[in-house]
């Protein structure tokens with residue numbers, strides 16, 4: 001069923017987290033609501049404050065169907081990533097930026113290899129992985145702290161030769177099984193509101209939407225050099 005992502009951007013949505021660089025604060029204090037309203041207003045009146053929005057999803061992997069028995073996932077490692085860096089898809093910024101997570105200290109991810117060829121790839125970020133991202137990546141504020149029984153699934157990639165053949169859907173169920181076996185009871189994901197293929201995929205694989213992430217970027221002389229953004233996680 002097609003849903004309108006902006007339906008989550010209602011004024012009464014509760015702020016769960018406000019994250020700037022490596023810092024995340026619980027969003028229940030009234031001044032966060034004031035800040036959020038001010039940033040939203042600024043983004044409406046000046047192009048110097050830009051707003052990007054992602055839809056948040058969660059899923060209990062125990063509720064997902066079992067994967068196809070023939071799918072075998074390979075854990076990401078240095079040699080696996082070295083091979084992926086030689087793949088033609090590495091020329092695409094969206095894929096290369098996902099691979100870069102390793103350089104930030106992220107270690108939990110999986111590749112579906114078939115006949116030696118990669119079909120799909122995804123990170124399954126643990127609490128430690130998200131801490132590493134917050135410390136080192138400009139995008140770290142997209143990943144607030146997690147309890148040990150939680151993980152983010154992030155940067156799914158179906159290799160270009162395998163698109164639109166049901167690969168991501170089958171891979172997703174294999175990833176849920178990995179999470180289940182690791183004792184994860186809540187998975188999170190976020191998808192840019194303009195990414196129609198990914199939104200269709202998460203709707204098809206059982207994820208439930210529960211809010212949005214609104215990320216504000218600033219194009220003012222001094223702030224520009226500080227390279228910081230404010231991510232407001234709403235539920």
Ligand SMILES: CC(C)(COP(=O)(O)OP(=O)(O)OC[C@H]1O[C@@H](n2cnc3c(N)ncnc32)[C@H](O)[C@@H]1OP(=O)(O)O)[C@@H](O)C(=O)NCCC(=O)NCCS
Pocket residue numbers: 094154155156157158159162163164165166167168169170191195196197198200201204
């Ligand atoms: C999103 C992505 C993972 C889907 O991979 P895929 O293997 O082609 O997906 P599937 O074949 O399993 O299709 C799953 C559903 O997504 C939808 N879909 C996939 N590609 C689509 C496209 N280009 N346009 C519209 N819908 C699309 C289809 O509706 C499909 O459902 P259906 O089979 O019931 O029609 C892939 O397009 C990709 O790697 N994109 C770039 C990275 C990205 O956006 N990742 C996700 C967010 S981090």
